[in-house]
Amino acid sequence: MSQNSSGTQYPSRRKRRRKKLVVAVAVIVVLLLVISYGTKRVIQTRSWQIAGELVSRVETDEKVVALTFDDGPTDADADAVLDVLEDRDVPATFYVNGKDVEGNPTTMQRIIDDGHEIGNHTWSHRSMAFVSPETVAEEIEPTDEAIRATGYDGPLTFRPPHGKKLLTLPLYLAEHGRLTVTWDVAYEDWSGDPQSTGDLVSATVENTRPGSIILLHPWFGRTATQEAIGPVIDQLKEQGYRFVTVSELIG
Numbered sequence: 001m002s003q004n005s006s007g008t009q010y011p012s013r014r015k016r017r018r019k020k021l022v023v024a025v026a027v028i029v030v031l032l033l034v035i036s037y038g039t040k041r042v043i044q045t046r047s048w049q050i051a052g053e054l055v056s057r058v059e060t061d062e063k064v065v066a067l068t069f070d071d072g073p074t075d076a077d078a079d080a081v082l083d084v085l086e087d088r089d090v091p092a093t094f095y096v097n098g099k100d101v102e103g104n105p106t107t108m109q110r111i112i113d114d115g116h117e118i119g120n121h122t123w124s125h126r127s128m129a130f131v132s133p134e135t136v137a138e139e140i141e142p143t144d145e146a147i148r149a150t151g152y153d154g155p156l157t158f159r160p161p162h163g164k165k166l167l168t169l170p171l172y173l174a175e176h177g178r179l180t181v182t183w184d185v186a187y188e189d190w191s192g193d194p195q196s197t198g199d200l201v202s203a204t205v206e207n208t209r210p211g212s213i214i215l216l217h218p219w220f221g222r223t224a225t226q227e228a229i230g231p232v233i234d235q236l237k238e239q240g241y242r243f244v245t246v247s248e249l250i251g
């Protein structure tokens with residue numbers, strides 16, 4: 001402790017410096033937490049990205065809805081997914097992975113022949129939040145090429161795996177005038193707990209609104225989801241909904 005002329009004691013310079021250091025470290029820690037929280041929000045938000053146009057639903061009073069299926073396709077699940085749509089005469093939009101397009105040409109051909117829309121969901125389904133511009137191009141361009149090689153000549157929007165994006169991906173999409181499509185209705189349980197088809201159907205139907213984009217993952221033997229497709233369509237049709245592809249919904 002040092003003393004002034006009146007005898008009052010003040011903390012030493014060393015103690016004051018230590019106090020300043022503690023405050024500075026605390027400020028840095030808080031800033032890092034805010035930045036990391038903000039970054040996480042930017043990566044995960046379904047309705048906004050830093051560049052390029054993104055659609056998660058369409059504002060409309062009309063009872064119109066788009067059914068979208070992510071990943072795959074897989075030949076083993078083709079009938080379970082596509083028969084139910086054919087029986088009900090419902091068009092859907094399939095966000096496919098390049099590697100599975102290449103590996104399952106029969107199913108790709110049926111998706112196209114049945115009149116569905118196709119979207120790009122990257123080649124390998126890797127997370128696209130922290131990737132170089134080269135990786136973005138390597139995930140998107142060969143997937144476009146594989147889809148076009150099947151003879152598909154319709155609209156080709158993009159959906160990132162898990163909806164994740166930060167900087168390089170949106171910048172690429174903006175530069176290439178590419179529309180990003182996410183979703184506003186997704187009720188599959190990814191916690192690892194088994195989910196009944198009934199729970200999935202009721203959550204999906206209850207949360208669908210005019211202009212909604214519904215997301216389901218029916219490939220790779222996901223039978224609860226496969227069995228939900230028919231009831232979701234039937235119950236929404238009963239409520240007066242009409243099904244369109246993503247591009248038709250966006251208009």
Ligand SMILES: [Zn+2]
Nearest residue numbers: 070071161162
């Ligand atoms: Zn996916």
